[in-house]
Amino acid sequence: MERRELWEVIEEARRRAPGDAEAVAEEMVAILAALPRERIVAAAQPLWDLLTDAYRIDLWAAAYLINGGASDDGFVYFRGWLVAQGREAFERAVAEPDSLAGLPAVRAAAERDEDLEAPDIVSTVWNAHLKATGEELPPGSFAIRHPALDDWDFDDPAQVRARLPRLAALYLD
Template sequence: MDKTEFWNLVGRARADVAARAVPAAGSGSGAGSGGPGSQGAGERGGAGRPDTRAVADRLAELLAEQPAERISAAQQTLWDLMAESYRAPLWAAAYTVNGGCSDDGFDYFRAWLIGQGREVFERVVADPDALAGLDAVREVAGSWAELECERVLGVAWDAHRAATGEELPPTWSVRYAPLDPDWSFDFDDEREIARRLPALAALFFDDEPDGTDGSDKPDGTDETDEPDGTAEGDGTGDAAGRTDDRAGTGAAPEEDGGAR
């Protein structure tokens, strides 16, 4: 299954979810919403957008109608897209939108981005500042909500299990290119983010960016999610040029289907 075929299935899934998500008069929620508190704000739809988790569920259903070998090919295509979007400027944008972004968080953000469809994905990967023009991003500005959807990462796992009763074979791999060293700066540095991602900065920062970072620490450091390589286990420091540990190991996915 090549990228065009995969994106066509994503488009079908989004269309199907949008078609059935029109709420009945006075209901206040669309079909498949799962009820209050069942998912993150970044997964929910709104303003005519389909619910991203519901899109992932529908995509898994559509994939389950395919032969097993095409489901396996879809898994490879999915992770090719994850590798294609593994870019430092996009990580900086995700960090800005979500108020921080660890390694796993960046995976889940890119999974959410794939769930938005081909046009949005390609536009944002080419110009991460274009995120500021998305309704979903504008809706979470000024809140603690995060845009991510781990569920997208598990669609091929669930489709293969539904179609064959067996686990997805470990035939896929992902290799990330080195991150752009020109973006190896502290993503808490609001002034630098404002210079590089002005539209997002205008949306998420105060009128006057903080001096060197988004915290009250004089040295601009963060002990948890630092993409500048100073934090152990998080950020981008251990990711440049890495071969992902999900390279076809066949490790069981998370309960909700996310391959981690």
């Protein structure tokens, strides 16, 4: 499965479950589980490639700011949430993490002091394969290749304000 095809699955899931990342994950599982086994397995790598594209220090800082902290797992779940926002929002955030401040979901989360995470997005292909076949994904179905990240003190308000001014205005001011 090509990345473009995975985005089509994600967008269809978003149409079926607008505004709810966990419901998007459920719809993705349903859509993928209806595909032939080989196509389900083939969706694993493009999903992890998307999650890896978002494995950036500035996005980690954004997740840390938005969620009041972000462990390794928390950052994976935040990236899952970001995938569930759709291709346009995802690509904009990867290119410019401070653009997240313009998303209504981020603004609402800031007002309500809510975390933005979607752990079930990360396991959609796994769950779809299990649902369709009763079996786990075969070993070697995907590889995770995270790049090395620069160092950044997310607890330093001056660094956050300098690098993520719009998000800092929502979360620090």
